[in-house]
Amino acid sequence: FSYFSHLANIAEDQHHNRRRRVHALAGSPPQAGSLAHALEAIDAAGVTGKQLRKFLDEALIVPVLTAHPTEVQRKSILDAEREIARLLAERDLPMTARERDHNTAQLRAKVTTLWQTRMLRDSRLTVADEIENALSYYRTCFLRGIPQLMSELEEDIAAVFPTTRKRKGTPGTQPAPLAPFLQMGSWIGGDRDGNPNVTAETLEHAASQQGQMIIDWYLDEVHALGAELSMSTLMVDASAELLALAERSPDHSEHRADEPYRRALIGIYARLAATSKALTGHAVPRRPVAPAEPYDSAEAFAADVQVVVDSLRANHGQALANGRIDALARAIGVFGFHLASVDMRQVSDVHEAVIAELFAAAGIAPDYAALPEARKLELLLAELRQPRLLTLPWHEYSEQTRKELAIFAAARELRARYGKRIARNYIISHTETLSDLVEVMLLQKESGMLQGTLGSKTDPARMELMVIPLFETIEDLRNAAGIMESLLDLPGFDSVIAHHGVEQEVMLGYSDSNKDGGFLTSTWELYKAELALVQLFEQRQVKLRLFHGRGGTVGRGGGPTYDAILSQPPGTVNGQIRLTEQGEIINSKFANAEIGRRNLETVVAATLEASLLPQQNAPRELDTFEAVMQQLSDRAFTAYRDLVYETPGFKDYFFATTPITEIADLNLGSRPASRKLMDKKHRRIEDLR
Numbered sequence: 301f302s303y304f305s306h307l308a309n310i311a312e313d314q315h316h317n318r319r320r321r322v323h324a325l326a327g328s329p330p331q332a333g334s335l336a337h338a339l340e341a342i343d344a345a346g347v348t349g350k351q352l353r354k355f356l357d358e359a360l361i362v363p364v365l366t367a368h369p370t371e372v373q374r375k376s377i378l379d380a381e382r383e384i385a386r387l388l389a390e391r392d393l394p395m396t397a398r399e400r401d402h403n404t405a406q407l408r409a410k411v412t413t414l415w416q417t418r419m420l421r422d423s424r425l426t427v428a429d430e431i432e433n434a435l436s437y438y439r440t441c442f443l444r445g446i447p448q449l450m451s452e453l454e455e456d457i458a459a460v461f462p463t464t465r466k467r468k469g470t471p472g473t474q475p476a477p478l479a480p481f482l483q484m485g486s487w488i489g490g491d492r493d494g495n496p497n498v499t500a501e502t503l504e505h506a507a508s509q510q511g512q513m514i515i516d517w518y519l520d521e522v523h524a525l526g527a528e529l530s531m532s533t534l535m536v537d538a539s540a541e542l543l544a545l546a547e548r549s550p551d552h553s554e555h556r557a558d559e560p561y562r563r564a565l566i567g568i569y570a571r572l573a574a575t576s577k578a579l580t581g582h583a584v585p586r587r588p589v590a591p592a593e594p595y596d597s598a599e600a601f602a603a604d605v606q607v608v609v610d611s612l613r614a615n616h617g618q619a620l621a622n623g624r625i626d627a628l629a630r631a632i633g634v635f636g637f638h639l640a641s642v643d644m645r646q647v648s649d650v651h652e653a654v655i656a657e658l659f660a661a662a663g664i665a666p667d668y669a670a671l672p673e674a675r676k677l678e679l680l681l682a683e684l685r686q687p688r689l690l691t692l693p694w695h696e697y698s699e700q701t702r703k704e705l706a707i708f709a710a711a712r713e714l715r716a717r718y719g720k721r722i723a724r725n726y727i728i729s730h731t732e733t734l735s736d737l738v739e740v741m742l743l744q745k746e747s748g749m750l751q752g753t754l755g756s757k758t759d760p761a762r763m764e765l766m767v768i769p770l771f772e773t774i775e776d777l778r779n780a781a782g783i784m785e786s787l788l789d790l791p792g793f794d795s796v797i798a799h800h801g802v803e804q805e806v807m808l809g810y811s812d813s814n815k816d817g818g819f820l821t822s823t824w825e826l827y828k829a830e831l832a833l834v835q836l837f838e839q840r841q842v843k844l845r846l847f848h849g850r851g852g853t854v855g856r857g858g859g860p861t862y863d864a865i866l867s868q869p870p871g872t873v874n875g876q877i878r879l880t881e882q883g884e885i886i887n888s889k890f891a892n893a894e895i896g897r898r899n900l901e902t903v904v905a906a907t908l909e910a911s912l913l914p915q916q917n918a919p920r921e922l923d924t925f926e927a928v929m930q931q932l933s934d935r936a937f938t939a940y941r942d943l944v945y946e947t948p949g950f951k952d953y954f955f956a957t958t959p960i961t962e963i964a965d966l967n968l969g970s971r972p973a974s975r976k977l978m979d980k981k982h983r984r985i986e987d988l989r
Contacts, residue, residue: 306414310388314385314392317895332862333901339352339456345912347912349457349462353478355875360875363903364486364643364878364881365437367491380410380413380417382891387403388407426497431510435510437890438517440892442484442896443517444627447628447630449897449901449904450478450634454477479633482634482900483640484639486510487642489503490506490642493646500710503714506642511638515579518631519569521624521627521628524624526566529620538560542560545567546560546564549566551566551590561608566588568601570590572584573587573588574593575594579594579637602632602633606629609625641723641725643725645770647728648730648731651743652735654700654739657698658690658697664679673734684742684754690742712764715764724764726744726767726768729772730776731770731776732779734783734786734790744764761799762795766803766804768847772809772816774816774822777825781833784806801843803844805878806847807849809857810849810856815986815988817940820936821937833846834869834872846876847880850879852883865906866909951985954985955983
């Protein structure tokens with residue numbers, strides 16, 4: 301019966317794909333959630349094409365994939381279901397009777413595979429397994445889906461805003477290129493909050509696997525382009541830059557002497573193969589014609605590919621330039637050599653314990669954790685102004701401290717290897733005070749990722765990882781604006797902000813705030829916190845990016861993404877948004893390439909509408925609405941807290957009458973179901989995942 305539901309979902313996805321095609325063929329008005337609908341609304345509101353392009357140049361939209369212990373499906377199941385979806389889509393094409401019979405036989409075989417494959421895991425997933433599972437969605441959806449979406453958005457903008465069509469310096473009506481504002485993020489391999497299995501080694505493994513996947517994909521694409529771009533200089537000219545690139549190639553075959561595109565691509569392939577070996581240690585299965593120097597950055601690789609693109613466009617190859625190589629060029633801008641940024645996350649209590657141990661060993665404070673907030677800040681800021689390190693080279697620190705310091709050291713090394721985008725965010729769960737943020741700044745200093753001195757005019761501080769607070773409980777949400785104001789007020793922090801492009805990210809927790817205060821109060825306090833943060837950041841002239849830690853289910857703050865983004869308070873999106881895609885819904889949203897592309901389009905369209913049409917979320921009755929919501933929230937909060945946290949015996953009742961302990965014993969994910977032990981003596985509602 302479980303497989304019946306899975307197959308019904310696959311059929312439903314195919315039905316939705318059919319309906320969208322019929323809708324488009326019928327010439328019906330664009331559907332809500334589509335780019336066409338968003339651009340029409342933006343145009344009707346009086347936004348110009350120039351304003352839209354400037355907005356997109358500064359925008360950043362990042363879906364962040366997370367591993368989650370409620371993702372139950374094995375990779376074997378996911379692979380079989382993807383093949384069933386492909387075969388089902390194939391049946392919509394014209395087929396002979398024999399071809400349809402063959403398709404039916406293949407479907408029966410794949411369904412039989414499902415019937416005879418164990419659904420549940422007989423051992424718990426490792427973090428490496430979760431990394432591998434997540435990477436499978438890139439080949440299915442993201443590697444081709446994101447460049448395709450960017451290309452279609454350029455075409456739609458050119459159609460709605462025709463004055464923006466011309467690309468400077470190129471013939472024809474080629475749409476001007478968009479900046480890679482849509483990128484991918486990941487928590488898998490870097491999220492240590494409540495998961496002792498995530499270490500510096502898993503972070504390094506995640507980066508290595510991501511790097512290997514994207515470079516392997518680039519190699520496949522460059523190899524295919526070498527077969528496609530067979531143009532001869534006896535038939536058509538090539539640019540001087542392309543001819544120079546061909547001359548630098550290690551390919552000197554006389555059979556390709558008049559085929560500069562192929563020679564150039566063979567040279568690009570050789571450099572990519574060397575890059576793969578240098579970054580990941582893996583030799584490529586298809587050997588290059590000769591050794592070559594590796595690329596020192598993804599930008600250098602992109603520059604070579606752009607030489608090919610520009611030569612094609614300037615020499616009667618526009619149709620070729622708009623094909624596979626255009627998608628490759630866009631992909632490099634989005635994925636670089638890192639594929640996705642890996643966020644690091646840890647709970648604030650762990651940072652406090654590490655700092656306490658470092659201070660005690662150095663003789664600075666015997667019991668840092670027991671100090672009042674003002675004294676903690678005094679010690680932390682004094683240490684940040686010191687030119688020397690705090691850690692002692694010969695002291696034997698605890699395992700926890702060694703592991704935490706190793707994470708920062710690994711992040712520094714990975715940034716040097718794969719580029720700055722591989723690791724740029726550090727999230728502090730349960731941020732309750734300013735010291736929770738400053739502690740991570742000090743840990744960055746200890747690992748060489750904070751250069752300069754906080755408050756110095758001659759050598760201002762520059763911090764490599766953005767310190768991002770995660771406000772999760774109701775009380776934390778209410779204190780969010782005050783804590784961020786204190787952070788912005790820190791002497792010398794303006795140089796840190798400037799180093800990050802005058803931007804600061806703040807993460808808001810949906811599932812934990814739901815657990816703490818109930819659905820209604822959680823949503824209302826998130827709304828109020830966002831408005832307070834926007835007001836603060838506008839006053840300080842710092843760009844705010846909100847990171848929405850939404851769950852998959854409604855009970856964890858989930859729901860339709862389009863509606864969720866449009867429901868954000870005015871001014872809170874403004875082209876900058878990151879949002880989690882939780883493990884339990886990644887398959888339903890991105891296993892099917894067409895459905896996945898539609899989900900990505902929905903996120904972009906909603907971000908455009910919420911940013912450029914914010915007046916839609918500010919009705920005339922807003923003041924009355926907010927007053928009534930506050931009353932409802934106050935009553936809901938009291939009722940929820942009275943039941944869940946104040947009713948004697950509720951905790952025991954909950955654990956006895958729900959299958960939570962049985963679910964926790966299933967082999968669902970690498971992370972435990974609770975932040976702390978779940979034995980009868982220690983288990984708490986607050987710690988539940």
